[in-house]
Amino acid sequence: MFSFSSDEGSLRKALDMRIRSLYLHRRLIFLIKMVILLVVIGLAILFINSEIKNIFRNISKSQEERKIKKDLEIDQLLPPEEVELPPMPGFEKVERHPDTVYMTTTICGDRIEQAIIMIKSAIALCRNPLHIILMTEDHLRDPIEEAVNSWSQDAMKHVTFEYHGIMYPDWLNVSEWKWLYSLCSTHKIFLPSSLRHIDAVVLADTDVLFLRPVTEFYNHIRRFRPENVMGLAIESPAPRTGWYPSHRINIPIYKDQGLNGGVWLIK
Numbered sequence: 001m002f003s004f005s006s007d008e009g010s011l012r013k014a015l016d017m018r019i020r021s022l023y024l025h026r027r028l029i030f031l032i033k034m035v036i037l038l039v040v041i042g043l044a045i046l047f048i049n050s051e052i053k054n055i056f057r058n059i060s061k062s063q064e065e066r067k068i069k070k071d072l073e074i075d076q077l078l079p080p081e082e083v084e085l086p087p088m089p090g091f092e093k094v095e096r097h098p099d100t101v102y103m104t105t106t107i108c109g110d111r112i113e114q115a116i117i118m119i120k121s122a123i124a125l126c127r128n129p130l131h132i133i134l135m136t137e138d139h140l141r142d143p144i145e146e147a148v149n150s151w152s153q154d155a156m157k158h159v160t161f162e163y164h165g166i167m168y169p170d171w172l173n174v175s176e177w178k179w180l181y182s183l184c185s186t187h188k189i190f191l192p193s194s195l196r197h198i199d200a201v202v203l204a205d206t207d208v209l210f211l212r213p214v215t216e217f218y219n220h221i222r223r224f225r226p227e228n229v230m231g232l233a234i235e236s237p238a239p240r241t242g243w244y245p246s247h248r249i250n251i252p253i254y255k256d257q258g259l260n261g262g263v264w265l266i267k
Helices: 006-077 112-125 138-149 174-178 185-194 214-222
Strands: 101-107 130-136 159-165 201-204 230-234 259-266
Touching (some): 101 112, 138 159, 185 201, 185 259, 214 259
Parallel strands (some): 101 201
Antiparallel strands (some): 201 259
16 A cells, blocks of 8 residues: 655656656647648649649640641642542453452562462462453563463463553652552552452452452452442451551551451452
């Protein structure tokens, strides 16, 4: 059993109050620090959020500027709307068998061997009369004709050929368009205005290898609705993947996926 004098009781009381005061003081300081920390964190979040918005705004603005620039570049290459494209010279309509399948390709540079393999695969699998229109550079025509004339007459009895040079409309810069993507690849864009002497054609790049008859592609054209003029496949199944998004070209990309120009169905 302990007892305290009045002085000792007052001292103890003062000591308790001092301890309690220090505890409350420290707690208050801790709360103030937490408030300051939360304010700093909040300001930092607002700043970061603002910077992120600015970044996305700048990206969007940059993409829009690039799109406008591309549109301007393309507009500079295209003719005025009132210009009507005349048919290319040298293309004459010839009456052929009603079941004839029409196919065309463009051959430039060192693509003769590729083209010959592609043409052979088309001929080997096609049972319909097949008319092949070859667009070639002038110096390539003789070696191509020589190769074609060396093939078996039995295999070629249902096949006819038509040869034309690489021709671009007069209103554009030919040297620029010829190399715009890869050599002569843009030539196919103008085929509808060139091949006005036929109603439909299957266009195939030289690196295509037919595993089924070209007639099956041609039959797709016969199923076109009146408003359909061309058929192509999507280059990549998912947006922003595949060849086009990873290569910088001054040509707009269809739906961020691109179109595969290896085979065109043209009406």
